[in-house]
Structures are given as structure tokens and as C-alpha cells.
Amino acid sequence: MLSLWDNLEDLLDSDCPENQAGTVIHHGEFDPKQDAQTLKEAMDGIGTKEDILIDILTHRDNAERQLIRKAYQDATGNDLVDDLQSETRGDFEDLVVALVRTPAEFDCHEVMDAIKGAGTKDSVLIEIFASRTNQEIKALNDVHLKEKEYLLIRDLRDELNGDIRKAMLLLVEGERDESADVNEQEAVQDAEAMYQAGEDKWGTDESTFIEILCKKSFPQIRRTLVKYKNISEKSLQKSIESEMSGELEELMVAIVKCVKSRPAYFAERLHDSMEGSGTCEATVCRIMVSRSEIDLKNIKAEYKKLYKRSLLSDIEKDLSGHVGDCLKAICGPDDD
Structure with a gap:
């Protein structure tokens, strides 16, 4: 990895914006009311049909999922997020809820969870605020203000101290020069x-x-x-x-x-989360969902370049069950 981060020869060629290369794309031909009904039926009765949840939620982009969420609310009077939290458990629950929330809601709840309870998960805050654009940070702040009725910066002031607080408070303002x-x-x-x-x-x-x-x-x-x-x-x-x-x-x-290179940064984060004893499912899920419509194809390419194997193969090796199936669907097939 040091050779990657120390090599500056091609760095100035990356002054142009990184290509948008998501693995989850606009579906187009779908009926949000029918999808909402199918999701409801998959969660009704004894047991939940997780494969149906995976099939629908990983084959619609986030804008389409929001239409499904609205149709679900209109038909049932419930927020789809709430029903998914009632009918699923563990990492799979976190994953499908992440897919149904807007990107700003998802980032905001990841931040709120990171500073909730005893101890702050600084690595989550670092990953989000180091990698997000001003627009993404401001959208995150808007969600926090709407849900908590006060600014996120207040919680960060209370939870952090010293130089890390000084740096985080600058980043959370979302005022980085983007010219x-x-x-x-x-x-x-x-x-x-x-x-x-x-x-x-x-x-x-x-x-x-x-x-x-x-x-x-x-x-x-x-x-x-x-x-x-x-x-x-x-x-x-x-x-x-x-x-x-x-x-x-x-x-x-x-x-x-x-x-x-944001894609190389996320590729390294994914690798480190699956390497060694135990897999940090929360980190893998957060990166896969948050980058699925932005640059996950580029992340996959960097992963293969760095580790000489595909991201999909490591997901298949390290994550099983419904979580593994859902992440494999988000990842998409290997690109040769």
C-alpha cells in the first residue's frame, strides 16, 4: 500500500473530477406501488422473505426507492424504514434500512450512531467527513437539524476535544473550497x-x-x-x-x-475491514451502500489492482447469508 500512496507521478492527472461509476443504476421500468405491495407481502405473516427484499431494493436506485417508500407510506400508513426494522434483524436490518434511507439520512444516522453512547467511533466520523463533498455534508446537517432540532456541530463540540475537534468542526461546516x-x-x-x-x-x-x-x-x-x-x-x-x-x-x-484517490481510499478501507480475524460488517455495508451510485465500479477496479483479487470474491469469502447476498447484488459481477 505504501507504494500506492507514495507514488505522485500521476497525481496531477487526477485534477479532473473522478468519473461517476455506480453499480446500482436507474431501473426505469418499474411500478412503485407494485413494489411497495410486494415488499409488504414479503414481510407479512410468519417469517420474512429476505430474498424478495434484496431483489427489489438492490435493483432500484435511491430515487426510485424513495418513490417506493412513499407508495408504501400511502398504502400502509407506515414508514418502510420502521417496518424493515421490525421485521429484520442484525446486520441485514442495518443494510436494508440503509438502502431505503436517502444518502443524507444514511450518513446522518451513521454519524449519530458513532457519537451515541459511551465512547465515540472516531473512524466512522473520519471516513465520512474526510470523503464527502460540501453538498453531501450540508445535506447531512439538514437531516440532523430536522430530526434533532439542533445543529450537529453541538454534539461534535461535546464529544470531541483537542485538535481532532478543531479539524472536525471545520469539516462539518461543509465550506471546503471546491473550485x-x-x-x-x-x-x-x-x-x-x-x-x-x-x-x-x-x-x-x-x-x-x-x-x-x-x-x-x-x-x-x-x-x-x-x-x-x-x-x-x-x-x-x-x-x-x-x-x-x-x-x-x-x-x-x-x-x-x-x-x-477516493476509490483507492475506499478500496483500502474495504480490504482492511475484511482482512484478518473477523469482518467489520458495518464498515463494509456503509461503504458499499454509500458508494453504490457514485464510484463503486472505480473502487472495484482499485481493489483488484491493489490486492490482485476481486472485491466480489472477498465478499463471497467473508460474508454469508442474507447480508452476503445483498452485498453481492450491490457489488455486481466482476468487470474483466
């Missing part, structure tokens, strides 16, 4: 500032890294990474890993990886 313009001189200045704040001094001025990595545009940071390597002869990621620790290090590295 495509790149300023060469600014890239040199930012690279020099981070070098002087880290490697070139005793102790590390984390605020300099936070200000640049949490506010500048991805194309601008890409150019800065190249300038940093020229100054330091070490990649910015390696400098961060040697100069920082804990959650702040994890967040700063996650941002740098997303700047270089």
Missing part, C-alpha cells in the same frame, strides 16, 4: 508552511496542517503534495505519520488519501 483552479505559488507556500510546522521544527504545529487540509480544494492540495515532496524528499503522508498520532493523524492521512 477547480490551482495556484502554483500558493501550493509552494502551503507546502513550505507544513514543512516548517512539522519536520523542520521541534514539535508539530498541528493547526497549520488542519487549516490547509480541511479548507483547501482537493486539486489545490494535490498540487501541494507534489511541492511538499520536492521540499522534503518525503511524502506529506509519511510526514504526518511521523509527526502526529491518534485520531488527528488518522483524519489527516484519510484526507490526503481521499485527495489522491
